[in-house]
Amino acid sequence: MRRRRRGRLAQVYLPTQLQPLADGRATVEVEAATLAELLAKLAGSYPELGTRLLDEQGKLRSHLAIAVDGEIAAAGLREELSGNPEIHFVMAIKGGIN
Amino acid sequence: MSSYKVIGTRPVRHDGADKVTGRAIYGADFQINGLLEGFVLRSPHAHARIKRIDTSKAEAYPGVKAVVTARDFPQVEDRIVDLGEGDTPLSYVTGNLLAAGKVLYRGHAVAAVAALNAHIAEEAAQLIEVEYEPLPCVLTAPEAMADGAPQLHEGKPNMTHHIQHRLGDAAAGFAQADIIVEREFDTATVHQGYIEPHNATVLWNNDGRVHVWCSTQGSFVVRDVTACVLSLPVQKVRVTPLEIGGGFGGKIPVYLEPVAALLSRKSGRPVKLVMSRRDCFEATGPTPGSRIKVKMGATREGKFVAAEAWMAYEAGAYPGAMIGPGTMCVFASYDIANIAIDGYDVVVNKPSTAAYRAPGATNAAFATESVVDEIAQQLALDPLELRLRNAAREGTRRADGPKYRSIGCTEVLEAMKASPHYQSKLEGPNRGRGVSLGFWFNAGLPSSCTISVNADGSVSLVEGSTDIGGSRTSLAMQAAEVLGIPAERVNPNVVDTDSIGYTGVTGGSRTTFATGWAAHDAAQDVIAQMKTRAAKLLGVDAATHEDGLFSGGGKTLTFADVAAQLGETGGPVIGRATVNPKGVGGSFAGNIADVEVDPETGKTTVLRFTVVQDAGRAIHPSYVEGQMQGGSAQGIGWALNEEYFMNAQGAMMNTSLLDYRMPTALDLPMIETIIVEVPNPAHPFGVRGVGEANIVPPPAALANAIHGATGVRLRALPMSPPAIMRARWDAEEAAG
Numbered sequence: 001m002r003r004r005r006r007g008r009l010a011q012v013y014l015p016t017q018l019q020p021l022a023d024g025r026a027t028v029e030v031e032a033a034t035l036a037e038l039l040a041k042l043a044g045s046y047p048e049l050g051t052r053l054l055d056e057q058g059k060l061r062s063h064l065a066i067a068v069d070g071e072i073a074a075a076g077l078r079e080e081l082s083g084n085p086e087i088h089f090v091m092a093i094k095g096g097i098n
Numbered sequence: 099m100s101s102y103k104v105i106g107t108r109p110v111r112h113d114g115a116d117k118v119t120g121r122a123i124y125g126a127d128f129q130i131n132g133l134l135e136g137f138v139l140r141s142p143h144a145h146a147r148i149k150r151i152d153t154s155k156a157e158a159y160p161g162v163k164a165v166v167t168a169r170d171f172p173q174v175e176d177r178i179v180d181l182g183e184g185d186t187p188l189s190y191v192t193g194n195l196l197a198a199g200k201v202l203y204r205g206h207a208v209a210a211v212a213a214l215n216a217h218i219a220e221e222a223a224q225l226i227e228v229e230y231e232p233l234p235c236v237l238t239a240p241e242a243m244a245d246g247a248p249q250l251h252e253g254k255p256n257m258t259h260h261i262q263h264r265l266g267d268a269a270a271g272f273a274q275a276d277i278i279v280e281r282e283f284d285t286a287t288v289h290q291g292y293i294e295p296h297n298a299t300v301l302w303n304n305d306g307r308v309h310v311w312c313s314t315q316g317s318f319v320v321r322d323v324t325a326c327v328l329s330l331p332v333q334k335v336r337v338t339p340l341e342i343g344g345g346f347g348g349k350i351p352v353y354l355e356p357v358a359a360l361l362s363r364k365s366g367r368p369v370k371l372v373m374s375r376r377d378c379f380e381a382t383g384p385t386p387g388s389r390i391k392v393k394m395g396a397t398r399e400g401k402f403v404a405a406e407a408w409m410a411y412e413a414g415a416y417p418g419a420m421i422g423p424g425t426m427c428v429f430a431s432y433d434i435a436n437i438a439i440d441g442y443d444v445v446v447n448k449p450s451t452a453a454y455r456a457p458g459a460t461n462a463a464f465a466t467e468s469v470v471d472e473i474a475q476q477l478a479l480d481p482l483e484l485r486l487r488n489a490a491r492e493g494t495r496r497a498d499g500p501k502y503r504s505i506g507c508t509e510v511l512e513a514m515k516a517s518p519h520y521q522s523k524l525e526g527p528n529r530g531r532g533v534s535l536g537f538w539f540n541a542g543l544p545s546s547c548t549i550s551v552n553a554d555g556s557v558s559l560v561e562g563s564t565d566i567g568g569s570r571t572s573l574a575m576q577a578a579e580v581l582g583i584p585a586e587r588v589n590p591n592v593v594d595t596d597s598i599g600y601t602g603v604t605g606g607s608r609t610t611f612a613t614g615w616a617a618h619d620a621a622q623d624v625i626a627q628m629k630t631r632a633a634k635l636l637g638v639d640a641a642t643h644e645d646g647l648f649s650g651g652g653k654t655l656t657f658a659d660v661a662a663q664l665g666e667t668g669g670p671v672i673g674r675a676t677v678n679p680k681g682v683g684g685s686f687a688g689n690i691a692d693v694e695v696d697p698e699t700g701k702t703t704v705l706r707f708t709v710v711q712d713a714g715r716a717i718h719p720s721y722v723e724g725q726m727q728g729g730s731a732q733g734i735g736w737a738l739n740e741e742y743f744m745n746a747q748g749a750m751m752n753t754s755l756l757d758y759r760m761p762t763a764l765d766l767p768m769i770e771t772i773i774v775e776v777p778n779p780a781h782p783f784g785v786r787g788v789g790e791a792n793i794v795p796p797p798a799a800l801a802n803a804i805h806g807a808t809g810v811r812l813r814a815l816p817m818s819p820p821a822i823m824r825a826r827w828d829a830e831e832a833a834g
Contacts, residue, residue: 070502
């Protein structure tokens with residue numbers, strides 16, 4: 001029998017302007033093994049918040065990026081979580097970026 | 099001491115001979131059989147409704163082969179697309195290429211002509227009849243945000259995006275402060291000023307394939323945008339990047355390629371479009387002008403306890419100013435527990451803004467670093483000591499949320515403090531010294547690289563990052579270090595989009611970091627294969643590779659020895675790697691500036707200027723120094739002279755490099771460089787990226803120096819001679 005992967009308890013920091021969509025919370029704890037699972041659970045608990053983070057196809061809105069422990073998740077929603085990570089939604093910096 | 103043999107050395111750049119002998123092929127030089135030349139007709143109005151366009155006279159003009167307007171784009175339903183710059187309505191992308199319905203800035207393209215030569219095309223374009231209904235224009239963010247301001251996009255407010263960051267409790271923080279300084283700042287619109295204008299040559303083949311040759315920072319972005327707006331699969335579009343004469347962020351957006359493609363399809367011949375300098379100023383993306391209010395509170399001991407920022411950035415004609423990174427950088431250099439930041443993206447009747455080295459950060463640092471200087475003055479503290487007491491460190495939480503990983507902020511400040519420049523005395527009347535600090539994130543993004551081994555022991559390195567700062571060599575050096583061969587034995591080549599895996603833009607100071615990482619990994623792939631071949635030649639089960647030699651059974655072979663016998667050991671060796679790396683290392687930069695201000699004219703002479711920057715690891719120190727000097731020179735121009743000088747009708751009045759005053763070598767002292775190396779622990783060689791942070795601190799350093807020289811604080815850029823004289827007279831009048 002395949003062993004079920006255990007989720008990780010992530011501390012999710014919500015953007016200031018989206019906090020009203022999560023009952024005014026600045027942070028929420030979510031147990032998830034991947035960012036996709038984390039976002040799905042967030043959207044399940046706070047549907048309006050979900051629509052602000054994810055587009056109609058369930059993809060992260062492209063003006064956003066997700067930082068896991070301060071590191072932009074290069075794998076996007078497929079990013080696997082380990083330990084008890086801090087999750088931040090940050091403005092995606094593209095182009096001149098940068 | 100470094101154990102590297104290639105990293106940290108200064109080999110001659112691979113593309114150097116072509117460039118100094120004029121052999122390098124830039125877009126304007128490009129020739130192909132049957133080539134037509136084009137001209138783009140642009141709006142004389144900053145804001146107007148297009149009531150009618152009649153191209154019939156132009157089409158009938160002798161020598162004209164095609165005329166296009168926005169009607170020639172595929173008429174598809176508007177949708178949201180992400181073409182490398184975030185979610186954007188497709189109509190905004192095509193609307194900026196050729197206006198439909200309205201023109202939103204002077205210089206907005208409305209039609210294009212292809213003819214036997216550019217002169218005929220220009221003459222014919224003047225025959226195109228465009229009937230405009232002029233509309234009132236807005237040119238600054240505060241004007242555009244005011245009640246009753248003319249709206250650029252009907253039914254949508256000019257303030258298109260509001261960003262908030264909150265950390266701790268700003269009000270409670272300010273309550274703990276012994277001193278509070280609150281100031282308002284303005285910065286003018288400035289241009290990147292790349293010396294080579296935008297250009298594109300496009301051939302739309304009869305079989306439906308489109309080949310583009312152009313000057314760009316991102317060949318894959320050009321491919322994707324061209325395919326999207328022309329409703330083509332990406333497979334049909336191939337982009338060959340030519341040499342690029344500067345970009346600085348401004349050659350990421352696409353302006354000409356899809357238009358040249360439409361002209362090529364209509365005429366059945368290849369078409370070249372080349373912008374004039376005026377076109378570059380009026381119709382390509384400058385960096386945003388801005389209004390910024392910064393308030394900071396500190397204790398008597400010099401500890402920052404709270405900070406607030408209100409920031410409005412001009413996006414130009416379409417949403418998308420660099421307000422996001424601006425808000426993320428405004429207090430990024432400091433460890434402050436209580437922060438409130440509000441940022442606004444505001445459309446105005448100017449060209450749509452684009453990235454410019456650390457986009458958004460220079461405006462922000464001008465405000466913050468000026469306020470920090472005032473706090474140091476009020477507390478009678480050394481300005482570097484105040485910064486050190488508050489400097490961001492590993493673990494510091496930024497206002498936008500994440501905590502820093504390994505950074506070199508304090509190391510940069512310590513190096514500034516210990517520098518011969520800061521340790522020297524500045525004497526004489528009308529002279530002042532200023533310091534400043536700046537941060538930029540840098541970027542990762544995907545990159546690809548292949549390396550093929552030649553029989554003579556050299557290798558060909560193929561990559562997709564267009565080279566705007568010597569990156570061919572910095573990539574070749576990283577590969578050479580792994581391969582154990584000299585950098586000169588690596589031939590780096592930037593190739594077209596059909597010949598290499600997807601590679602993100604040359605931007606975000608990412609090329610030496612990310613494409614360098616791909617070169618490192620591709621070289622490791624080569625070595626793994628070469629070890630197998632060496633083992634065969636050495637007659638052992640497994641060979642080792644160290645110090646450039648393959649060893650086994652008590653014998654050694656050089657890289658060239660193994661390369662010479664690839665045929666007998668299994669055929670050619672090609673290493674490949676693709677990366678989308680994590681572990682991006684942000685970079686801090688600091689300036690020390692000495693100036694003398696002429697009390698009669700207000701002219702500022704930069705006497706001495708030092709830039710200190712954390713490179714992580716300097717792969718090629720000369721190129722690192724070059725980036726530091728280049729960014730400093732541009733920052734000095736931004737600070738002292740450069741601006742879009744607009745009239746009330748929204749026309750830029752200084753559209754030549756004679757009137758848009760960028761600094762020349764005669765205006766600047768030798769810019770002294772100090773490379774700090776706090777290696778990025780995530781990168782194989784410790785690279786951070788050095789292309790951008792250096793443009794962040796100069797305006798504030800110069801403002802602080804000018805204050806030292808004159809006693810007057812300048813809070814608007816540029817700090818040109820008339821601005822300085824006006825500020826001095828105002829100060830004298832206020833003092834009675």
